[in-house]
Amino acid sequence: MTTRSRGGTGLLNGRSELGVAALLGALAVIVAVDTANIRHTAVNAGVMGPQVVPTIIAIGLALCAIALAISVLRGGHGDPEDGEDIDLSIPAHWPTVFGLAGLILGYALVLDPLGYVIASSILFYGSALLLGSRRYVWALVIGILLSLGTFYGFVLGLGIMLPAGLLTGIL
Amino acid sequence: MDNLSLLMEGFANALTLQNLLFALIGVLLGTAVGVLPGIGPAMTVALLLPLTYALDVTGSLIMFAGIYYGGMYGGSTTSILLNTPGESSSVVTALEGNKMAKAGRGAQALATAAIGSFVAGTIATGALVLVAPFIVSIAISLGAPSYFAMMLFAFIAVSTVLGSSRIRGLSSLFIGLTIGLVGMDPTTGQPRLTFGQPLLSGGVDVVVIAVALFAVGEALWIAAHLRQGKQATIPVGMPWMGKEDWKRSWKPWLRGTVIGFPFGAIPAGGAEIPTFLSYVTEKKLSKHPEEFGHGAIEGVAGPEAANNASAAGTLVPLLTLGLPTTATAAVMIAAFNQYGIHPGPLLFKTEPVLVWTLIASLFIGNTLLLALNLPLAPFWAKLLRIPRPYLYAGILFFATLGAYAAGMQAFNIAILLLIGALGYMARRYGFPVLPIIVGAILGPEMERQLRRSLQISSGDPAALLSEPLPIVLYTVIAVFLILPPLVKAVRRRMRGGDGGGADGDGGAGGDGGAPLDGAIDAAPDAGAPDSGAPDTAAPDAAAPAGPAAAESSRRA
Numbered sequence: 001m002t003t004r005s006r007g008g009t010g011l012l013n014g015r016s017e018l019g020v021a022a023l024l025g026a027l028a029v030i031v032a033v034d035t036a037n038i039r040h041t042a043v044n045a046g047v048m049g050p051q052v053v054p055t056i057i058a059i060g061l062a063l064c065a066i067a068l069a070i071s072v073l074r075g076g077h078g079d080p081e082d083g084e085d086i087d088l089s090i091p092a093h094w095p096t097v098f099g100l101a102g103l104i105l106g107y108a109l110v111l112d113p114l115g116y117v118i119a120s121s122i123l124f125y126g127s128a129l130l131l132g133s134r135r136y137v138w139a140l141v142i143g144i145l146l147s148l149g150t151f152y153g154f155v156l157g158l159g160i161m162l163p164a165g166l167l168t169g170i171l
Numbered sequence: 172m173d174n175l176s177l178l179m180e181g182f183a184n185a186l187t188l189q190n191l192l193f194a195l196i197g198v199l200l201g202t203a204v205g206v207l208p209g210i211g212p213a214m215t216v217a218l219l220l221p222l223t224y225a226l227d228v229t230g231s232l233i234m235f236a237g238i239y240y241g242g243m244y245g246g247s248t249t250s251i252l253l254n255t256p257g258e259s260s261s262v263v264t265a266l267e268g269n270k271m272a273k274a275g276r277g278a279q280a281l282a283t284a285a286i287g288s289f290v291a292g293t294i295a296t297g298a299l300v301l302v303a304p305f306i307v308s309i310a311i312s313l314g315a316p317s318y319f320a321m322m323l324f325a326f327i328a329v330s331t332v333l334g335s336s337r338i339r340g341l342s343s344l345f346i347g348l349t350i351g352l353v354g355m356d357p358t359t360g361q362p363r364l365t366f367g368q369p370l371l372s373g374g375v376d377v378v379v380i381a382v383a384l385f386a387v388g389e390a391l392w393i394a395a396h397l398r399q400g401k402q403a404t405i406p407v408g409m410p411w412m413g414k415e416d417w418k419r420s421w422k423p424w425l426r427g428t429v430i431g432f433p434f435g436a437i438p439a440g441g442a443e444i445p446t447f448l449s450y451v452t453e454k455k456l457s458k459h460p461e462e463f464g465h466g467a468i469e470g471v472a473g474p475e476a477a478n479n480a481s482a483a484g485t486l487v488p489l490l491t492l493g494l495p496t497t498a499t500a501a502v503m504i505a506a507f508n509q510y511g512i513h514p515g516p517l518l519f520k521t522e523p524v525l526v527w528t529l530i531a532s533l534f535i536g537n538t539l540l541l542a543l544n545l546p547l548a549p550f551w552a553k554l555l556r557i558p559r560p561y562l563y564a565g566i567l568f569f570a571t572l573g574a575y576a577a578g579m580q581a582f583n584i585a586i587l588l589l590i591g592a593l594g595y596m597a598r599r600y601g602f603p604v605l606p607i608i609v610g611a612i613l614g615p616e617m618e619r620q621l622r623r624s625l626q627i628s629s630g631d632p633a634a635l636l637s638e639p640l641p642i643v644l645y646t647v648i649a650v651f652l653i654l655p656p657l658v659k660a661v662r663r664r665m666r667g668g669d670g671g672g673a674d675g676d677g678g679a680g681g682d683g684g685a686p687l688d689g690a691i692d693a694a695p696d697a698g699a700p701d702s703g704a705p706d707t708a709a710p711d712a713a714a715p716a717g718p719a720a721a722e723s724s725r726r727a
Contacts, residue, residue, distance in 0.1 A: 017600050024345070024346070027345075030364070031364065034366075035363070038361050048625050048626070050356035050363060053618045057348045057352060057614075064338065064341055064342040064345050065342075067338045068339070068342055076336070076338075077600070077601070078336050078602060080599055080601060084249065084253050085208055085209050085397060085398050087396050087397070087399065090399075092395040093397070094395070096395060096397070097394055100394055100567065101391070103567075104387070104571060104587070104588045105585065107571055107584060108581045108588070111584065120568060123564075123567065123568060123571065124565070125564075127568070128561055129560075131394055131559065131563050131564060133558065133564075139564075142561060143564075146565070157225075159225050160221075162576075
């Protein structure tokens with residue numbers, strides 16, 4: 001029931017969380033460097049300049065990084081989140097995760113040039129396929145309808161202009 | 172008396188045809204989205220936020236009230252009909268609710284949840300009406316040092332009291348504070364963490380942070396571990412209750428309300444502890460304790476009422492002090508900020524009509540919810556069968572839309588992905604998400620209060636203790652931080668032989684966690700010194716354990 005019984009956990013599990021500690025450490029360095037580069041102007045000379053709080057946060061991050069690293073090395077770990085659609089008995093399927101991340105990044109790049117409807121249809125279609133949909137036509141139809149509906153709903157219903165991109169003049 | 176007339180004015184405002192329509196749309200959408208598997212109340216509210224962009228303040232807040240309660244009710248429907256909820260506050264509902272549904276009493280479970288939510292929500296909102304002006308009258312006289320202390324208290328509470336591991340909670344908090352740093356320093360205009368990117372100088376939009384953490388992070392995490400094959404959902408008819416069900420439900424509803432509201436109202440809120448306490452209470456008081464674990468209606472009625480009452484309770488610190496203590500409340504702050512409204516005691520003075528209209532619409536939303544959800548329940552149950560690829564593709568679709576619409580910047584979507592990855596990491600390693608968003612929202616505010624305190628005293632840190640409230644709060648914080656490790660050390664020394672009764676029990680199930688790690692991970696809190704959960708949190712961690720221990724062993 002104590003640390004000992006956890007020692008047997010797959011070492012890989014324990015080790016990968018060290019990455020989180022490293023991330024915390026890296027954040028601490030970034031915040032510290034950024035804070036050091038804040039210009040010291042006359043305004044700063046007031047009671048408490050813009051450097052104080054970032055410095056505290058950088059120290060906090062660094063302490064968390066160290067404490068977490070120690071805790072992980074001692075065998076401590078948190079429970080992965082469970083849920084209705086989550087099956088933790090299967091290992092993470094990275095192609096799906098990175099595929100989805102790539103889609104979102106690509107979406108950010110093409111949203112303005114291609115326009116909302118085209119970019120969003122691709123996003124929905126691509127995500128559905130990556131997530132295992134095998135109804136190739138249906139998924140596309142749903143994606144296009146959803147995008148068109150959202151576009152008109154926002155532009156006509158809410159008065160929020162989404163970019164029309166390539167389809168400017170058509171929509 | 173004065174407040175009553177203000178509330179009446181609020182009702183008059185909220186009861187216009189247009190505003191009723193907004194409330195209706197809010198309740199319908201909130202329930203529809205909230206009922207979808209994998210979508211908790213916080214994500215519901217975050218995803219539906221863009222819809223309110225075009226409305227005026229009053230209209231959007233009214234719609235929001237509907238979405239808020241709708242999302243909560245939707246979540247409990249999911250946990251009754253599908254089990255294993257993602258949202259920690261409905262874990263307890265699932266314990267008995269799902270058993271009832273499996274035994275063919277789903278209609279009664281949904282009915283007691285719906286009516287109990289209504290009863291609890293109405294009473295608790297009534298309590299809000301009574302308590303809020305009182306707190307405002309005190310809060311209005313508090314100075315910057317008190318606000319600073321309260322925020323610190325909220326930070327410590329969300330990151331170390333809730334959740335199972337303090338170091339992970341604090342790490343989350345500091346990550347959130349770092350996100351909150353991004354942008355121009357409000358006092359001097361100096362850029363911080365903007366890396367020369369002008370789009371960052373206004374800071375990261377809170378909506379983007381919320382959608383990223385709750386929608387993108389969750390969708391990516393689920394995508395990585397998507398359950399294959401169809402999950403058995405339980406079809407259900409129109410909810411109804413027999414005479415016996417009513418007799419067994421009404422007391423748990425009231426007790427749940429009494430337990431839930433205060434827990435929500437203190438700035439260390441969260442629905443996990445009150446729902447669990449209510450469950451235990453009902454189990455103790457029940458005339459049919461043998462039914463617990465096999466679908467006891469009291470075990471649904473009490474926790475559901477507690478859940479809703481605590482949700483109304485969280486509005487007390489949110490509206491009167493500007494302190495969000497749950498994920499949903501954090502997203503609501505984002506909604507307020509959009510209109511340049513900053514919740515806090517001043518809000519009651521400067522925008523009384525708005526505040527009281529919002530409170531009135533909570534009553535209305537609650538009533539609409541009951542009226543709609545009883546007949547619509549069979550339809551909601553059908554939503555559970557939506558094919559998962561479409562569901563999660565849809566979540567990403569609307570998440571990107573929300574992030575884009577927040578500033579009409581494609582750049583926001585890149586930020587969305589980055590923070591979404593953070594959300595994925597948090598779920599993978601059991602880091603709580605709540606401290607991240609609370610830190611990002613309250614961090615800048617806290618810095619402002621700190622500076623203000625020191626400005627007044629020309630830099631003398633003693634100013635932070637110049638009011639009575641901070642002294643009290645710092646003492647409480649110190650007790651929070653020092654006592655649990657102390658207790659643990661003593662307990663460990665005393666334990667020696669008997670393997671630690673209570674703690675061992677608490678960990679054994681670890682149902683919230685992975686069945687996979689279940690055995691190894693036994694006693695997640697009792698173990699290594701790092702993962703110290705203060706005593707107050709013990710019920711939280713142990714919540715699913717008692718009855719679920721049996722269940723998880725069966726599952727395995």
